[in-house]
Amino acid sequence: MGERPILRAMSNLIGPRMISIEPLTPDAFAPYGTALGFAARHTPDTAFFSPASDFWHEHGFASGETKTEILWVVYRSSDPTIARLEAHLATEQALIPLTGSIVHIVARSAPDGAPDPQTVRAFAIAPGQGIVMAKDCWHATRVFAGDVTCAMLTRASTTKDLVAHLQTGAPLTESRYADIAISIGNGEKR
Numbered sequence: 001m002g003e004r005p006i007l008r009a010m011s012n013l014i015g016p017r018m019i020s021i022e023p024l025t026p027d028a029f030a031p032y033g034t035a036l037g038f039a040a041r042h043t044p045d046t047a048f049f050s051p052a053s054d055f056w057h058e059h060g061f062a063s064g065e066t067k068t069e070i071l072w073v074v075y076r077s078s079d080p081t082i083a084r085l086e087a088h089l090a091t092e093q094a095l096i097p098l099t100g101s102i103v104h105i106v107a108r109s110a111p112d113g114a115p116d117p118q119t120v121r122a123f124a125i126a127p128g129q130g131i132v133m134a135k136d137c138w139h140a141t142r143v144f145a146g147d148v149t150c151a152m153l154t155r156a157s158t159t160k161d162l163v164a165h166l167q168t169g170a171p172l173t174e175s176r177y178a179d180i181a182i183s184i185g186n187g188e189k190r
């Protein structure tokens with residue numbers, strides 16, 4: 001735990017920690033939640049494939065309450081530096097890019113609850129793929145270029161809580177933020 005303040009101090013001195021952008025795979029994303037769009041994982045009694053269409057179970061979404069919500073989200077920041085991560089305390093959150101690829105930066109919490117710099121990773125997520133972040137998964141999202149529309153499955157009260165905070169400064173009860181110094185790029189060493 002004592003290591004983290006030193007890491008933060010070092011990143012202030014030497015600049016942000018560089019991490020590379022990785023392709024999304026179920027195994028790579030497993031510590032942060034569930035990768036969506038990898039049909040090989042379906043079970044025979046929860047799937048149907050036909051010439052007209054296919055459908056299969058990908059994930060049993062847990063929002064912790066009946067009011068699960070679909071959001072339409074448009075991301076448009078291609079800034080490679082990440083100064084803040086967000087986490088939701090009461091619900092999983094699914095993110096499914098529709099009109100283009102996104103880069104989703106994730107981290108797990110250290111014992112003190114802050115993002116663990118050692119676990120920060122960035123995944124390229126293309127349309128046809130998606131992720132479900134576990135509760136309390138730290139995250140931020142970037143695009144490669146332009147506006148990218150995504151579908152998001154979340155918890156209605158978490159959205160209300162977030163909007164109230166963002167619009168009026170009301171204290172957050174279902175989410176939290178943490179400062180971090182990260183820069184994402186293609187092929188840089190982690």
Ligand SMILES: NC(=O)N[C@@H](O)C(=O)O
Nearest residue numbers: 071086139141154159162
């Ligand atoms: N609406 C909402 O919860 N958005 C954030 O989680 C986000 O990462 O965009």
